[in-house]
Amino acid sequence: MTLEWRNADKTYGDKKAVDHFSLEVSEGELLVLIGPSGCGKTTSLKMINRLVEPSSGSVFVDGKDVAGVSATELRRHIGYVIQQVGLFPHMTVADNVAAVPRLLKWDRDRISARVKELLDLVGLPADEYAGAWPSRLSGGEAQRIGVARALAADPPILLMDEPFGAVDPLTREVLQREFLRIQSTLGKTVVFVTHDLDEAIRLGDRIAVMNEGRLVAAAAPGELLLDADPFIRDFTGEDRALRRLARLSVGAAIGEATPIAAAGFNGEGGTPAGSVRTDATLKEALSMMLEAGETSLEAVSPAGRRIGKLTLEDLLESAAGTEAS
Ligand SMILES: Nc1ncnc2c1ncn2[C@@H]1O[C@H](COP(=O)(O)OP(=O)(O)O)[C@@H](O)[C@H]1O
Ligand SMILES: [Mg+2]
Incomplete structure (x- = not known):
């Protein structure tokens, strides 16, 4: 209605x-x-x-x-x-x-x-x-x-x-x-x-x-x-940019339309070090990069399949983009 x-x-x-x-x-x-x-x-x-x-x-x-x-x-x-x-x-x-x-x-x-x-x-x-x-x-x-x-x-x-x-x-x-x-x-x-x-x-x-x-x-x-x-x-x-990252998925940033995990994913849950799930948010990915001191992470599907690489540049580009929803 x-x-x-x-x-x-x-x-x-x-x-x-x-x-x-x-x-x-x-x-x-x-x-x-x-x-x-x-x-x-x-x-x-x-x-x-x-x-x-x-x-x-x-x-x-x-x-x-x-x-x-x-x-x-x-x-x-x-x-x-x-x-x-x-x-x-x-x-x-x-x-x-x-x-x-x-x-x-x-x-x-x-x-x-x-x-x-x-x-x-x-x-x-x-x-x-x-x-x-x-x-x-x-x-x-x-x-x-x-x-x-x-x-x-x-x-x-x-x-x-x-x-x-x-x-x-x-x-x-x-x-x-x-x-x-x-x-x-x-x-x-x-x-x-x-x-x-x-x-x-x-x-x-x-x-x-x-x-x-x-x-x-x-x-x-x-x-x-x-x-x-x-x-x-x-x-x-002032942290509106970070807030935008919380609405974008890792998958979307590397060109794979992926909704954010409804069940919630915080960078834990069995993904190997240096990798991030495509249904995680970019805010979570950025946090993982900062924690690990890395400028890129392997993006893996929720089932653990390697999808691609998420770089800090991808992340920045998405943060600046206008297509977010
Ligand atoms: N029954 C009422 N009588 C007089 N003033 C009211 C009444 N209900 C709300 N207001 C006033 O209307 C304004 C909006 O209130 P409200 O809709 O409850 O705001 P919000 O939910 O955004 O906090 C406030 O200034 C409030 O004091
Ligand atoms: Mg109210």
Whole structure:
């Protein structure tokens, strides 16, 4: 399903929380909404599921103005994940995940099969977790359950408001990678709010940058990091070049279209010294070069087959390129 904000405004008193916001999200796209605290990200997000009504302008879901769709009907098609998850404390994990299917009056067998499937999907085995209480979960586990719960009725749209904001950086990276894996199989239309640029770059098909209620730019990560706009340059920081490297694969730099490993690869995992996998990022490759004091590495396929050589020059050329995404 597609999404669109068209000249959406939200005014609180005399303050414009969202100011003439216009943006379209295509079917299956993972759009990241980013910007400084208070810039209007949450308000814009909540316009989609009618937790906030625009003061003027419109929001369209699947081509329909949401103002004319009942909030209940609308939210059936929209999963919502927030930072502090909000799991129901007096319900087991299974009952939490089953909340929406129950509202939709699915039969028991269908619900329990779905719960098991979702727990598997988010990497928490049902045998171990279905009967667990939310208070016993780690922060990362609770967020995974939050994602499972939002996906329960298989909504085509997923809204995520800083979903991984409250977990430690390592867990956060694991959750991001897992979410990318899930998204690569489910292909939901996702709006993901964050104020963390690295998270935006890692996850986004496209990144929309907001400031003071307004949309400043919307572009693929690689493009955004080359944007000359002063606010964007400032926002993306001095290490924007390194950040670009984190979005490019070794394979792509040597002319073999290779996606970055969704499962994550950090230069370990059994590749011989002096070699790097084609599905590693160029940032990882650069780090390996620096560590080894080498200006080139053997590029090998994930299966261990030698593909070619990655030189520091290839790497620099890719970093300067414009075709990154
Ligand atoms: N219910 C509200 N009443 C008054 N002001 C609000 C309300 N919700 C948000 N705001 C204000 O609108 C601006 C944008 O808020 P928000 O969308 O939550 O920003 P973000 O999610 O980017 O941090 C902020 O200045 C915030 O204080
Ligand atoms: Mg917010």
